[in-house]
Amino acid sequence: MKKTLRYNYRLNPTPEQEVKLFEFGATSRGIWNMLLSENMRRYEYDKTFLFYKDMASVLKELKPFEEFNWIKAFDSAAAQQVARDLETALKNAFSKGRLQRFPKHKITYKKKKLHNDSFRAVNNSNCIRIENGAISVPKIGRVPIILHRKLASKIKTVTVQYRHGKWECSITQEVECKAALRVLKTITGFDINSKQTVVGSNGYVADNPKFLKQSKEKLNQLQRQLARRKKGSNRWHKTKQRINKLHGKISRQRLDFAHKISRQITNENDILIFENLNVKAMQKFNGSTVADNVMGLITQLSKYKTELEGKIYHEIGRFEKSTGICSECGQHHVLTLKDRNFTCLACRTYQGRDLSAAKSIAKTGELDLIAAGIVARVNPISQQKSAIKTKVFELSKFAVGSEKKVAA
Template sequence: MKKTLRYNYRLSPTPEQEAKLIEFGATARGIWNLLLSENMRRYEHDKTFLFYKDMASLLKELKPFEEFDWIKAFDSAAAQQVARDLETALKNAFSKGRLQRFPKHKISYKKKKLHNDSFRAVNNSNCIRIEDSAISIPKVGKIPLILHRDLASKVKTVTVQYRHGKWECSITQEVECKAAKQVLESITGFDINSKQTVVGSNGFVADNPKFLKQSKQKLNQLQRQLARRNNGSNRWHKTKQRINKLHGKISRQRLDFAHKISRQITNGNDILVFEDLNVKVMQKFNGSMVADNVMGLITQLSKYKTKLEGKLYHEIGRFEKSTGICSECGQRHVLTLNDRNFTCVACRVCQDRDLSAAKSIAATGELDLIAAGIVARVTPVSQQKSASKTKVFELSKFAVGTEKKEAA
């Protein structure tokens, strides 16, 4: 099974290339707005839309006209990608069960260094190559890039974007997943508490890093400074740029942290069980959790990493209670936010609040997976006589069969 992954690389374009990239970003935005206007006009007129094919041929028809020279100067495959994106956006807006709104026109940020346009080039007939730490992009040329990690496979597409004051490109590649592990040797539940610390049922602890807190303090300070400045003045723009840069730093720090933790827990365990964070946010966390969702990022990244490694990721049911359940006997307790430890009223075992929650998440996850027929619990031969507590699971034949059917 193959999975498409996205890797980001830093670009360092020359001034001429930078001008070209800005121009191309603006062109992609222009094409989006043009096609969207045309779609809106048609929809109002006779309730129809242009789909990808129609939009692509419309672009072709426009090219010979002088006033559309700006489309001619653009990479045609990249222009088609804009049409593809718009088609997806239109389809999403009209499909049931989706929350997406009708696509909007894209606005330009005229002030230099605040624009966030992007465009996506496609690797048709090997036109995008990485050689001598430079990436060749159609109609732009060879842009120096920092190849901090080797490519996993051939480049599929490249999206070039100016974000938080830096040029970057994100490259999609197809990566082969490892075959699903037939024998899974460990199951670990993870609890994420209100202090945003990840606690594993195997004793793993990862704290919400201090550097994020520091950066956030700095951000608050700058935001207060911005409020004091005259809106639109030079000094206002200066502060605005510093805020933009800091936002970039925070998001990079957060991503780095989440990648490290998710890699660590994926390597160390065969089955990962998490709570459904959507519900958790509503239940316990305050606003900061939504704005700064490091923990959501960890679950998101663990999900694809387990898939790559042929391991299992599972989220337990939406309203399954996990806090305050004794990990020894299952007795329920009502805890306030300040109770970090509790002693079970039934079996008198004193336990850590987060650890017991993680254990109960693991137990619920185990039951879920067995009930769904995804795994079967087995006792390895070496342990059949000893009373060792290590749990071993086998990917059930039933589940493997259905997976193949889906792929076919």
């Protein structure tokens, strides 16, 4: 089984290439706004939309006109990708399962004062390749790239974007997943909270580094400085760029932390059980803390990494109770946010709130997987006569065949 992944690299374009990249980003935004306006006009006229094939035909018909030379100077495959993205946005807006808003016009540079446009090029006929420390982008040329890691496979698409004062490219590649593990020796539940980022049922704890809090003093200083500047002046723009770069640093720190945590727990466990958290709703009443804790990001990264390693990732139901359940007898307790530890009313066991929740998540996830027929619990031969037994599972549901496997 193959999985499409993105690999991000830093670009170092020349001044001439940088001007061209800005133009292409603005062209991509212009095509989006033009096609969206046409769709809105068409819907008001006869209640229909233009989809990919129709929008591609419109772009082809406009190229011969002198007023649309800016489309002709743009990469045709990249223009088609804009049409595909708009088609996806329109379909998601009317899909009951996605709950997304109707697409909007992208704001121009004059209003936003930030060059954050992007465009996506497609590798047709090997037109995008990396040679001698540079990546070839259609109609741009060979742009120097910092290749900090080797490519996993052939390049499919490249998205170029200017973020936080630096040029970046996101390369999509197909990666082969490892064969599914037949014998799974460890199952661990993970509780994600605001105090410790991740608490595992096996005793693993990852404290929340709170990168936003670390940079809060510097951020407040720059924001006060921005308030004193005259809006629109050169100093105002410079201060705003410094704030943007600081937010970029915080974002990269969070991403690096999430990658390290997800990689560690994926390497150390065969079955990962998480909660299905409603992060968007949690951000409404505690936005900065939830964002600084990278709750949703850790689960997303852990999910694709377990699939690559041939392991199992599972999420229990969103409304399954885990907090306040005794890990020894299963007694339910009502706890406030201040209660980090509690004593069970039934068995009088003193335990931590988060560790108890992680163990409850592991038990619930284990029952879900067994009920669904995904895994079957077995005892390894070496531990059949041992007093202490470790939970060992075997994969019981395959894509092709379902032969019984003997655990060794």
